[in-house]
Amino acid sequence: xxxxxxxxxxxxxxxxxVKKDIKLKYRNSYLGVIWTMxxxxxTMVVLTLVFSKLLGxxxxxxxxxxxxxxxxxxxxxxxxxxxxxxxxxxxxxxxxVYVPKYMYPFASVLSGYVIFLISLVVLAIVAVVRGVxxxxxxxxxIVPLLQILLITTGVGMLLATMAVFFRDVEYLxxxxxxxxxxxxxxxxxxxxxxxxxxxxxxxLNPLYxxxxxxxNAVFGQPMxxxxxxxxxxxxxxxLLIGVFVFYKKQDKFILYL
Amino acid sequence: xxxxxMVSVRDLGVKFHLSEQKVDNLKEYIIRIIKRQMRYKxxxxxxxxxxxxxxxxxxxxxGLNGAGKSTMLKVIAGVLKxxxxxxxxxxxxxxxxxxxxxxxxxxTGAENIYLYGAMLGYSKAFLKEKYDxxxxxxxxxxxxxxPVKNYSSGMRARLGFSIATLVEPDIxxxxxxxxxxxAKFRAKSEKRIKEMFSKGTTVxxxxxxxxxxxxxxxxxxxxxxxxxxxxxxxxxxxxxxEATITKG
Numbered sequence: 162x163x164x165x166x167x168x169x170x171x172x173x174x175x176x177x178x179v180k181k182d183i184k185l186k187y188r189n190s191y192l193g194v195i196w197t198m199x200x201x202x203x204t205m206v207v208l209t210l211v212f213s214k215l216l217g218x219x220x221x222x223x224x225x226x227x228x229x230x231x232x233x234x235x236x237x238x239x240x241x242x243x244x245x246x247x248x249x250x251x252x253x254x255x256x257x258v259y260v261p262k263y264m265y266p267f268a269s270v271l272s273g274y275v276i277f278l279i280s281l282v283v284l285a286i287v288a289v290v291r292g293v294x295x296x297x298x299x300x301x302x303i304v305p306l307l308q309i310l311l312i313t314t315g316v317g318m319l320l321a322t323m324a325v326f327f328r329d330v331e332y333l334x335x336x337x338x339x340x341x342x343x344x345x346x347x348x349x350x351x352x353x354x355x356x357x358x359x360x361x362x363x364x365l366n367p368l369y370x371x372x373x374x375x376x377n378a379v380f381g382q383p384m385x386x387x388x389x390x391x392x393x394x395x396x397x398x399x400l401l402i403g404v405f406v407f408y409k410k411q412d413k414f415i416l417y418l
Numbered sequence: 419x420x421x422x423x424m425v426s427v428r429d430l431g432v433k434f435h436l437s438e439q440k441v442d443n444l445k446e447y448i449i450r451i452i453k454r455q456m457r458y459k460x461x462x463x464x465x466x467x468x469x470x471x472x473x474x475x476x477x478x479x480x481g482l483n484g485a486g487k488s489t490m491l492k493v494i495a496g497v498l499k500x501x502x503x504x505x506x507x508x509x510x511x512x513x514x515x516x517x518x519x520x521x522x523x524x525x526t527g528a529e530n531i532y533l534y535g536a537m538l539g540y541s542k543a544f545l546k547e548k549y550d551x552x553x554x555x556x557x558x559x560x561x562x563x564x565p566v567k568n569y570s571s572g573m574r575a576r577l578g579f580s581i582a583t584l585v586e587p588d589i590x591x592x593x594x595x596x597x598x599x600x601a602k603f604r605a606k607s608e609k610r611i612k613e614m615f616s617k618g619t620t621v622x623x624x625x626x627x628x629x630x631x632x633x634x635x636x637x638x639x640x641x642x643x644x645x646x647x648x649x650x651x652x653x654x655x656x657x658x659x660e661a662t663i664t665k666g
Binding site for chain 1: 434435442443444445447495496497498499513515516519520522524525529532533536537538539540541542
């Protein structure tokens, strides 16, 4: 059966898996899906308090700055972590029913993406409250939004494959995520912290490239096309590698689960 | 009955690596590669197995524990990949391997109908249409809105059976599942399976219950240590198989 035909047959499963992830995440909590918006809002309040009140930095629109960075980073972080666990978490099903295996990590990433998109509502509200009004530049937002999905899916597939064979990938990835977080300029301005000659660290981090243009779209600034090109290339390449490695190794999964 | 080949197995071999110590962390793996200590014991669960199953045949797979019966069903079901040789099949295949294995314990029975149904490749519209039928057949009543983690194993199996047998499959794979639920449900599930038999469904059946095998199947394949020992009419093969096991 061709790939497209198989995908069509199991499209319903993908929808069901995404629904399941979201439903179960908020089951038994009073506020339910509202947490998707409340949680980033509360983190933003904490970070704003710490960095603007205690450290005396930041301006009127600093909360918007923090929120843009944090939303993108936390989707990437949660999405890759969930994908990493997806194959192992569904081991009992993989052993008994034939289903295209990429459905599991892909569904984990997609459910995180849906939550991410819902939480953009918070960003819109905070932006207006803080006096950051939409401009025509906002339409550019679609580019970083697609890039981060590509990158997360690609990296997630690669991690999911590796995690089947080596359990310590999960811990190593936790450390890597920390490094990525601190070089993504989520709660500080790059210029204020890093000297000119260390700026290459940020140029290398694809997540920073995505966040930078996401911010440019929100704040009505011109796009950084160099960063946009880098993030696109990184996204496409990581997706190709992730999918390739996953397909090469997927028949062996069952022997290691 | 037509002579259409439903399942065709050619020189099938399935190899497992039994590493002497399980290496599942990166550090250990790298150390072993450097010291050249990655040793595997190779183990063929199935080797040089060939047979064909025609439409309407009901084939029992006999053998002691570890003979390769379940491995063979898994390969035919598509869960496990053959190391060598090929397996071809045509038509809709429904595996009744472990009933309710695809359930999410936190989900209610009703939600699991849609989830498990989707795993078997059914569309949402189809499942909606059949929803009442599934609930009625499973006899779960109001329990359908309770999370599956609170089900008894019998209730789980009943729901699994009701979903899996929704469509009339061309090939049905049964692995020791005809003993689910209480006596009442067992009678009902046997009736449903016999109905499928009469419609010409091809069946692959694994059971240690020889009486059941004799009454349900037309043909038997006897496996031992991954090889076919005998393949023929059920009465003969079952008799020879029984003779060896009673001899000890």
